[in-house]
Amino acid sequence: MVIRLIIGALMIGSVYGVVGIGYGLIYKASGLMSLAQGDMLMFGAFLGITFYKYLQLPFIIALLLTMIIMFMLGMFIERVMVTKLIEKGAQTVYIILCTISISMILQNSSMLTWGSNVLQFPAIFNSASVKIFGVSVAPENLLVLGVGIIIMVALQLFLTKTKFGISMRAAAQDEVAASALGINVPLTKGTAWGIASMLAGAIGVVVGPVFGVYMSMGAMIGQKAFAGAVVGGYGNMFGAIIGGVFFGFLETFVSAYLTSNYKDFITFGILIIVMILMPKGIFNEEVME
Amino acid sequence: MLKLEDVTIKFGGLTAVNNVSLEIPEGSIFGLIGPNGAGKTTLFNLISGVYKPTSGKIYFQEKEIEGTTPYKVNELGIARTYQNINLFKKMTTLENVMVGCHTKSKAGIFDAVFKTKKQKSEEKAIIEKSMNILEFMGLKDKAYYKASNLSYGEQRRLEISRAMASEPKLILLDEPAAGMNANEKLELNDTIQKMNKLGITVLLVEHDMKVVMNICDTVCVLNYGKRLCVGEPDYVQNNEEVIEAYLGGDIDV
Amino acid sequence: MEQNKKSAGQIINEKKFLILEIIIVALITAYMLRGTYPSLILCFICINTIAVTGLDILFGYTGQVSFGHAGFYAIGAYTSSILSIKLGIPVVISMIIAALVSMFFGFVIAIPASKLVKHFLSLLTIAFGNMVYIFLSVTKDLTNGFSGILNIPNLNLFGFRFKSNQSYFFLFAAVAILVLIGKKRLIHSRFGRALIAVRENPHAAAGMGINVKYYKVMAFALSALLTGLAGAFYAHLIGFISPDGFNNNQSNVFMTMLLFGGIASSFGPLIGSTILTIVTEVMQGFVRYQMLLYAIFILLVLFCMPNGVSGVIANIKSRIAKRKGKKVEPRA
Numbered sequence: 001m002v003i004r005l006i007i008g009a010l011m012i013g014s015v016y017g018v019v020g021i022g023y024g025l026i027y028k029a030s031g032l033m034s035l036a037q038g039d040m041l042m043f044g045a046f047l048g049i050t051f052y053k054y055l056q057l058p059f060i061i062a063l064l065l066t067m068i069i070m071f072m073l074g075m076f077i078e079r080v081m082v083t084k085l086i087e088k089g090a091q092t093v094y095i096i097l098c099t100i101s102i103s104m105i106l107q108n109s110s111m112l113t114w115g116s117n118v119l120q121f122p123a124i125f126n127s128a129s130v131k132i133f134g135v136s137v138a139p140e141n142l143l144v145l146g147v148g149i150i151i152m153v154a155l156q157l158f159l160t161k162t163k164f165g166i167s168m169r170a171a172a173q174d175e176v177a178a179s180a181l182g183i184n185v186p187l188t189k190g191t192a193w194g195i196a197s198m199l200a201g202a203i204g205v206v207v208g209p210v211f212g213v214y215m216s217m218g219a220m221i222g223q224k225a226f227a228g229a230v231v232g233g234y235g236n237m238f239g240a241i242i243g244g245v246f247f248g249f250l251e252t253f254v255s256a257y258l259t260s261n262y263k264d265f266i267t268f269g270i271l272i273i274v275m276i277l278m279p280k281g282i283f284n285e286e287v288m289e
Numbered sequence: 290m291l292k293l294e295d296v297t298i299k300f301g302g303l304t305a306v307n308n309v310s311l312e313i314p315e316g317s318i319f320g321l322i323g324p325n326g327a328g329k330t331t332l333f334n335l336i337s338g339v340y341k342p343t344s345g346k347i348y349f350q351e352k353e354i355e356g357t358t359p360y361k362v363n364e365l366g367i368a369r370t371y372q373n374i375n376l377f378k379k380m381t382t383l384e385n386v387m388v389g390c391h392t393k394s395k396a397g398i399f400d401a402v403f404k405t406k407k408q409k410s411e412e413k414a415i416i417e418k419s420m421n422i423l424e425f426m427g428l429k430d431k432a433y434y435k436a437s438n439l440s441y442g443e444q445r446r447l448e449i450s451r452a453m454a455s456e457p458k459l460i461l462l463d464e465p466a467a468g469m470n471a472n473e474k475l476e477l478n479d480t481i482q483k484m485n486k487l488g489i490t491v492l493l494v495e496h497d498m499k500v501v502m503n504i505c506d507t508v509c510v511l512n513y514g515k516r517l518c519v520g521e522p523d524y525v526q527n528n529e530e531v532i533e534a535y536l537g538g539d540i541d542v
Numbered sequence: 543m544e545q546n547k548k549s550a551g552q553i554i555n556e557k558k559f560l561i562l563e564i565i566i567v568a569l570i571t572a573y574m575l576r577g578t579y580p581s582l583i584l585c586f587i588c589i590n591t592i593a594v595t596g597l598d599i600l601f602g603y604t605g606q607v608s609f610g611h612a613g614f615y616a617i618g619a620y621t622s623s624i625l626s627i628k629l630g631i632p633v634v635i636s637m638i639i640a641a642l643v644s645m646f647f648g649f650v651i652a653i654p655a656s657k658l659v660k661h662f663l664s665l666l667t668i669a670f671g672n673m674v675y676i677f678l679s680v681t682k683d684l685t686n687g688f689s690g691i692l693n694i695p696n697l698n699l700f701g702f703r704f705k706s707n708q709s710y711f712f713l714f715a716a717v718a719i720l721v722l723i724g725k726k727r728l729i730h731s732r733f734g735r736a737l738i739a740v741r742e743n744p745h746a747a748a749g750m751g752i753n754v755k756y757y758k759v760m761a762f763a764l765s766a767l768l769t770g771l772a773g774a775f776y777a778h779l780i781g782f783i784s785p786d787g788f789n790n791n792q793s794n795v796f797m798t799m800l801l802f803g804g805i806a807s808s809f810g811p812l813i814g815s816t817i818l819t820i821v822t823e824v825m826q827g828f829v830r831y832q833m834l835l836y837a838i839f840i841l842l843v844l845f846c847m848p849n850g851v852s853g854v855i856a857n858i859k860s861r862i863a864k865r866k867g868k869k870v871e872p873r874a
Contacts, residue, residue, distance in 0.1 A: 033661040035668075085844060093607045096664050097801070098844055100609070100794060104837035112830065219790070223668065230665060261680035268669040268676070275666055276654040337749060363751035375746035377739050388739045392751035394732050398760070401731030402724045408731065415732070455751055 003135045005252050011141050011210075013248025014148025015041075018203045019225035020232070020240035021155065022196030027235045028172040029192030032082065032095050037200050038222015039103035044070050044201025045208040045217065046110050049121050052205075059124050063205050067198045074197030075190045077102060082193070083186070103222075111215045121208035140209040147206045151199055152241060168192060220264065224251075227271040231278075290315040290490050291367075291459055296335060296345035296355070305331040307514040308345070313459075313507075318481065318491045320505035320522075322498070324534060328514040329494045330372055333461050336492075337369045338362040349459070364392045368452035369461035372494075374444050378437040382428055382447055385436050386419040389454025419454060426450045426480065442473040449480070459490045466497045478504050502526065510534065581707035583823050585779055588714035589772045590815035592721050594799045596768030601797075602805035603729060604761040605741030606655065607664055610671025611796050614766040616678060616788035617644045618773025620685060623694045623783060633697045637774040644770020645763045652762030656755045671793050678785040690784025694777050710779050717775075718812075721768060726808055737761055738806075769796075791833060798836050801843045804850025813851045 022037050044066050051062035081102070085095055124143065129136040159165040171178040171188040179185045204218070211217060225240075228247045232239025247267055255263040291313040298306045306328045313319045321329050334340045336347060341356035348354065349365060357365070368389075377385050394415055400408035423429045426446045431439060436447060445465055452460055462481070466474050474497065481504055485491055495501045501508060502522045510517040510525060512534045518525060525531055574580035593615055600606050622640035625631045631639070651670050658666055678685045685691065697704040697713070704710050728734045736757050739747040748754050777783050795818070803814020818839065825832055847854050 027661075033664070035664075081841075088845075088848070090844065090848070092661070093601075093664070094844055094848075096607075096609075096661070097797065097840060101837035101840040101844075104791075104794065104833050104840075108831070108834035108837070112834075223672065226665060227669070230662070234661070262676070265673055265676045265680070268673045271669050272654065272666060272673075275658065275662060339745075359745075359748040360751050360753045363749060369749055371746065371749075375743050375749070377742035377746065379742055380735075380738060384735060384738075388735050388747070388752070389750050391732065391736060391739075396732045398728065398733050398764070401728045401733050404727055412731065451750065 003133050004137070005256055006249075007132065007135070007137055007141065007145075009249040009252035010245065011145045011148075011248070012252065013228075013245030014145050014152075014241075015203050015207055015221060016225040016228045016244030016247055017241035018148050018151050018244075019200050019221060020229035020244045021152070021237050022199050023226055023229045024235050024237050024240045025192045025196045029168065030078070030082070030189050032092065034077075034099040034193070034196070035096060035222070035226075036077070036099040036103040036106065037196065037225065038218035038220070039106040040070060040074070040197040040200035040218070041204035041207070041221055042213075042215065042218030043073075043106050043110060044204030045121075045213045046114050046119075047201065048205030048208055049119055049213050050114075053119075053122055063202060066205050067202050070201030071194040071198040073194075073201075075194035077197070078190045078193035079186070083189075103218075107215050107218075114213075114215075116215055118212040118214040121213055124209055138210075140206075144203070144206045144210060148203065151202065155195070155199070155237070164188075164191075224264075224267060227267065231271065231274045290350060291336070291492070292348040293332075293336075294346045294348070296332075296342045296347060298331060298335060298340055299343045305514050306335065306342075309511070309514070309516050311509060311516070311519070313490065313492060315490055316485070316488065317506045318485050318493065318504055320501040320508040321492065321494045321511065322496075322501055322508060322525075323511035323517070326513075327511040329511055330463060331514075332511070333369060333463055333492075333494065336362075337367060337461060363455055363457075366456075366458035367461065368455045368457035368459075370445070370448040370452050370463055370465060372463040372467070374448060376436040376444055376447060376451075378435070380436055381433050382423065382436055382439065383416070383419055383432040385447055386422055386450050386454045387415050389451040390415045390418060392455050422450045422453050425483075426453075427476070441468040442470070445469065446477075446480075449484075453484070453489075457489060459492060460484070462491060462493045462495075464494055464496060466495055466500050474500060575708050575711065578707055581711050582779075583819060584711045585707055585714050585775075586823075587816050587819045588711065588718040589775050589779070590796075590799060590819055591718045591812045592714075592775070593769045593772035594796055594803070594811035594815050595721050595725055596765040596772070597796050597800050598805060598811050599725065599728075599737070599768070600761050600765035601800065602807075602810070603734065603737045603741060604758060606758060606761065608667040608765070609664055609790070609793050609797065610667035610669070610674075611765075611769050612788045612790065612792035613667075613671040613674035614644045614648065614769040615773035615776070615792060615796075616674050616785075617647055617766075618770030619777035619783050619788070620678060620691070620773075621770075622774035623691050623777045624684065626695050626778075627691065627693070633695055633778055634699055637697070637771065637778070640774040641767050641771035644773070645767040648763040648766025648770075649759060651766075652759040655762060656758040667793075668790070671790060675785055675789050678788065685785070688785060690782060690786075691777075692782050694781045694783065696781070697778050704778075707779070710775075714775055714779075717771075722808070722812065733757075733760075794840075795836060798840050798843075800850075802839055802850055804852030807850070807852040807856075810850055810852045817851065 019037050019041060023034070026032060026034050047066040047069055048062050051057045051065050052059055057065070081098060082095055085098055123140070125139040127139060130139050130142065159169055167178065167183040168188040168191060170181070171183050171185045175185050224247050225244055228243030229240040230243070231246060232241070232243030250270065251263045251267055254266050293309055293311040296306055296309050297304065309332065321332065323329055331340065335342050335355070338354070338357045338359040338361065346353055346355055349367060352365070354362060354365065377388060380388070394411050396408040396411050420429065420432065423432055426449060428443060428446055428450060431443060436444065439447060445468070449462065449465060466477055469477060478500060481491055481493070493501065493505065505522055507519065508522050508525045509519045510531050517530055517534060518528050571584060574584055593611070597608060597611050600608055618640045621643045622633070622636045625636035625639060626633050651666070655663055655666055679688055697710070704713065736747070736752045739750065739752055740754050740757050744754050799814035799818045800811060801814070802818060803812065804810035821835070822832060825835060843850060849856070
């Protein structure tokens, strides 16, 4: 029982973690906040199911295609909408509002395109379950965990080992100095938004078989991932993962042992308490004003 | 009137103000000078309650005030202006000064919503008082302009007007002459002296030596957060340590 | 304050305009009141105006954002319904209690909220809105869960029973007008100036003797009071409430109305609620597109008219005035 719960918690925690990393990336690169991350996940899931189920493409191709499209979508939002708003001198709140309306557009255009019913994602693996520590688990659950871990590792390598990743980090720390050194700062910003939405889309595709694909699937996940990112110290990638896994465990165990009805209520309650008591999060990340 | 005793503040490893003791007598114009980064503005922030000193005490009229929140410091009778102009930009000039009257007026939500007699007469008095202050500062004809539409020098004067509206006993002016032309500076000298004659003690941070040396009774020089010397303008000007701190350069009048 | 420098002729001219506007609005209103359904729309406009005015005091004037105002709306609606059904409290009193309960929650949220800025404030208010929504959906004993509460009694005031939408409209319109007048008075007072000062520059406001935290908390409480009252009105007008009407989307709808009408302006909330309520009702047949439409409205405001409709109107007015050779400063 406990092992099954732990695996479940790790799985959902890695989903929150990956989406939370996206929030952190965007914040680090541009000092802004996007509330559309959850719906990026939903949109990615819909794209994935379209490629895999309706166009009969192999799963890995469907996943890669989704990631490419999501990357371009994120880049488009930053380059075309956000930048334009900033040029107009809009306050942060208005950019948040802009991302809220983007998420409303994503939700509703998905509903109009794919309908408002829950779509069943066909099984990816032939076997219905695998055994781990004597517990049978659906392989799709493990896939989520696996993809989550791969994404985190790959992102870490990208940011620390590749030239472009390093220049992204440099640009995040000091825009002026970075552009003086010849780093294309607008490009790094756009890329950060692109990667954020790409990650959310990718995890959306793998989470589809577990939860089913429907229009409002992203809303709660997005908000809890955000909660995880804040608890971990906003803008701190490692913190986002820890925070995401924390909320994964919290909700899994609360709903198993205490109450399943109030699990989300408790999650948000704890988020508020953390924000009051530790405004800088677990990892003491400095907050820009 | 204002007394600092061994005031020190550290930010991490940096000691921005180091063991500074000062006494500002009532009714004086007290100048605070020093090279960039000497800790002048930090000292202002300590007095006005923005920072709490790491150690040391600050007395205002015999009352300990270090660590008091800024709005309470203002209620006690200390008003300030800011080096990097902090006006309420979308409000008119008049409204800015009216906000300054906050501590000296009382009306609350209910008075406002029900427009009680008390509120009406108070409001009238506030407008009248604010207009008088604007006239005193030579801003009356700009009363209905948005604060952001004023010129730089006018914005500085508006900051002083706003501070005066709270009827302070002590006013802290942080580089009031910055960005002003020669004429405006002369006018500013006049204004500060007039203000002083009204019974307001003035503590002045300023880079422009002409302004400082002309109007201050006493001048204190800070360097690297430490008190270098205190005395009358003439004495300070000829002090060797001070000249060295300024590299012998720009202290000449 | 700006009227002080307008010439006498201009004031008379503006008064004429205002009277003309009032007559037109009154005629349209009178015509709409002949039908039950148009009256309902008018009631919605009044309710939304009250709720959005609440949001305006918080966001427009004090600069604190809230993406969770549906929470206060829900608290007002549910408190009044439950009190009047389960405890048999007269509806007038239950409405007042509901508004006060909402205000109490405003206080509770404001205390942590007053410390937070920007992203974190947004997140806190979203979390609050979600918590209210989840609580309503799952606490079946109290709120009847997703099935909602039926048969909420009508208002009964001094022996007069409010049954028709028309009768409700007169009450709501009166309250909405009082709220708008009250807001205007509040803003042009010591209290209102302090709120705006806090929005414009919290550091300078504190330096001028304004207790920033107190004013932030009071703005939150006042805002919650108004939005809660609007929620109570809504519940008794419709007679049925369920959690679906009080989710995140509702918070976004309030925000859209405010932005569309124009923040921190006298009639912004009224204009925004009127236009968007009517648009929503006209689009009733295409209810699937409703949220999409709201999203497009937000983007439209953000990119094309940052001061909302009232900003556009102010611009037009100042242009006309300029053409006549008079100088009027445009809205900042």
